[in-house]
Amino acid sequence: QVQLVESGGGLVQPGGSLRLSCAASGTIFSVTDMDWYRQAPGKQREYVARIISGGSTNYADSVKGRFTISRDNAKNTVYLQMNSLKPEDTAVYYCKTNWFRRNYWGQGTQVTVSS
Numbered sequence: 001q002v003q004l005v006e007s008g009g010g011l012v013q014p015g016g017s018l019r020l021s022c023a024a025s026g027t028i029f030s031v032t033d034m035d036w037y038r039q040a041p042g043k044q045r046e047y048v049a050r051i052i053s054g055g056s057t058n059y060a061d062s063v064k065g066r067f068t069i070s071r072d073n074a075k076n077t078v079y080l081q082m083n084s085l086k087p088e089d090t091a092v093y094y095c096k097t098n099w100f101r102r103n104y105w106g107q108g109t110q111v112t113v114s115s
Contacts, residue, residue, distance in 0.1 A: 012112070036080045051069045051070065
């Protein structure tokens with residue numbers, strides 16, 4: 001059974017930083033591509049970043065240069081380092097993977113950027 005558990009969200013001031021974690025189980029993590037998505041109140045869920053099994057990364061334009069996705073295969077964990085946070089980054093952040101052609105999502109972690 002695939003499980004994804006996010007952590008690391010919280011309240012941060014504009015310009016601050018947070019690091020999100022997503023611990024995965026039930027897959028062969030080292031060969032699994034991992035994504036981060038987010039959903040702000042009243043908006044659709046949107047793509048944030050991806051890291052493929054080989055380590056290459058991709059980012060949404062809105063976070064490029066501020067966010068960094070990384071992975072630790074020994075810990076079955078993917079990270080999202082978020083710097084220079086803005087109020088518009090406020091959202092519930094979810095990690096996602098695809099395993100045997102089925103999408104799996106974590107429960108999400110709230111990130112609030114406010115002074």
